[in-house]
Amino acid sequence: MTDRKNHRFYAACPWGLEKLLEEEARSCGAKRTRATPSGVAFEGPRQAAWELCLRSRLASRVLEEVGFHDYWDSRDIYALARSVAWENYFLPSQSIRVSVSAHRAPLKSLDFTTLRIKDAVCDHFVQACGSRPDVDRDSPDVQIAAYLDEKYCTLYVDLAGEPLFKRGWRTDKGEAPLKENLASGLLMLSGWEPGTTLLDPFCGSGTIAIEAACAACGVAPGLRRHFAFEQLLSFEPETWQELLEDAKSEVNLHRELRIEASDISSIVVGKAHANALRAGLAPLLEDGRLSFRTGDAREIVPPEGTEPGLIVANPPYGEQSSPRSATVGSMMRKVADNLKHAFPGWRAWMLTSDLHLPGEMHLKESRRTVLFNGPLECRFFRFDLVAGSNRRQKKGGAGRPGTP
Numbered sequence: 436m437t438d439r440k441n442h443r444f445y446a447a448c449p450w451g452l453e454k455l456l457e458e459e460a461r462s463c464g465a466k467r468t469r470a471t472p473s474g475v476a477f478e479g480p481r482q483a484a485w486e487l488c489l490r491s492r493l494a495s496r497v498l499e500e501v502g503f504h505d506y507w508d509s510r511d512i513y514a515l516a517r518s519v520a521w522e523n524y525f526l527p528s529q530s531i532r533v534s535v536s537a538h539r540a541p542l543k544s545l546d547f548t549t550l551r552i553k554d555a556v557c558d559h560f561v562q563a564c565g566s567r568p569d570v571d572r573d574s575p576d577v578q579i580a581a582y583l584d585e586k587y588c589t590l591y592v593d594l595a596g597e598p599l600f601k602r603g604w605r606t607d608k609g610e611a612p613l614k615e616n617l618a619s620g621l622l623m624l625s626g627w628e629p630g631t632t633l634l635d636p637f638c639g640s641g642t643i644a645i646e647a648a649c650a651a652c653g654v655a656p657g658l659r660r661h662f663a664f665e666q667l668l669s670f671e672p673e674t675w676q677e678l679l680e681d682a683k684s685e686v687n688l689h690r691e692l693r694i695e696a697s698d699i700s701s702i703v704v705g706k707a708h709a710n711a712l713r714a715g716l717a718p719l720l721e722d723g724r725l726s727f728r729t730g731d732a733r734e735i736v737p738p739e740g741t742e743p744g745l746i747v748a749n750p751p752y753g754e755q756s757s758p759r760s761a762t763v764g765s766m767m768r769k770v771a772d773n774l775k776h777a778f779p780g781w782r783a784w785m786l787t788s789d790l791h792l793p794g795e796m797h798l799k800e801s802r803r804t805v806l807f808n809g810p811l812e813c814r815f816f817r818f819d820l821v822a823g824s825n826r827r828q829k830k831g832g833a834g835r836p837g838t839p
Contacts, residue, residue: 438671446491450472455623464483466478489658490656503515505588516552521556527560532571535580538584576666602714606709613749621806625745629692633745635696641706648724652687652719704727747785750767752787764789768797771798784815803817
């Protein structure tokens with residue numbers, strides 16, 4: 436029987452993408468949504484949370500709330516965890532892992548708090564069922580998460596398992612990979628549409644190009660993976676199968692696209708191409724709608740026969756190119772010179788933690804958005820490229836014919 440009762444959930448995402456994630460949650464049937472720093476709280480049937488796991492391009496995790504109360508010390512947290520009817524969520528024969536995160540919590544040790552929650556769960560099962568679950572830190576059947584602020588403790592069951600940005604196609608991350616959900620966030624913030632030519636001259640493992648192609652072709656991010664909620668007692672296989680079939684029916688690999696990605700390393704480009712194949716995008720690679728090639732970002736040119744489009748990129752910056760040297764800044768200046776010369780009418784969006792990037796490129800940004808790439812505070816800069824070099828003519832220089 437399908438459970439239509441409303442439950443409480445929390446979906447986490449990279450900082451700066453909360454409003455976009457809130458729209459995704461609503462489209463999956465979430466109710467009473469509320470954006471918070473790095474996530475969205477919402478209510479709805481479990482089906483809405485499962486669908487968000489399947490379809491969200493932005494979420495990192497989706498959690499179901501199972502307990503909430505104020506606390507003074509770890510004894511209160513133990514009492515809360517022991518009061519939860521865990522046997523309604525999973526069996527004592529299943530393995531568990533407990534994780535705790537906190538913000539301004541007045542406790543001396545989060546490790547001790549984690550242990551107390553684990554003890555409470557096991558003690559509850561012993562009393563209710565006569566046996567207790569085992570702890571598995573590597574591959575648990577069920578992940579229990581606790582979040583503590585200054586006054587309240589919230590207990591969750593993780594519905595995702597592996598973080599949702601893991602789509603199932605990446606094997607070799609390479610150096611300083613851009614997570615898939617942040618890449619999708621960049622594309623949404625840029626306003627890219629499938630009918631617009633898209634370039635990424637710093638493609639790395641191909642994340643931006645692959646996320647763009649999957650979104651354009653209606654490939655749900657979770658189609659190639661499994662989720663932790665499939666291990667829970669609340670799981671409804673028939674309902675889930677319907678959600679999967681609906682998502683599969685929306686895939687259309689015949690969309691008209693022009694996505695080109697390049698990198699200066701042929702080895703990196705080869706890995707990006709292999710990632711795209713694992714993502715199921717072979718038809719797009721075969722006819723050139725999606726392409727990866729070796730190329731220097733300082734020398735790229737627009738694809739032939741295309742209207743001005745978008746450049747969305749995550750160029751190298753200090754933390755990605757440690758130790759920091761002048762070569763990154765000088766390289767980006769040459770990239771900008773080429774963009775101004777070869778890409779009039781295009782818009783370039785670049786994510787960087789280098790706040791001096793516009794100055795280094797001698798470009799004035801038309802927009803900047805604060806985002807976090809993992810722990811790094813970044814800016815997503817928009818540059819509107821105009822014809823010419825943007826250099827002022829010297830006084831006394833020749834003007835157009837017929838002018839002094």
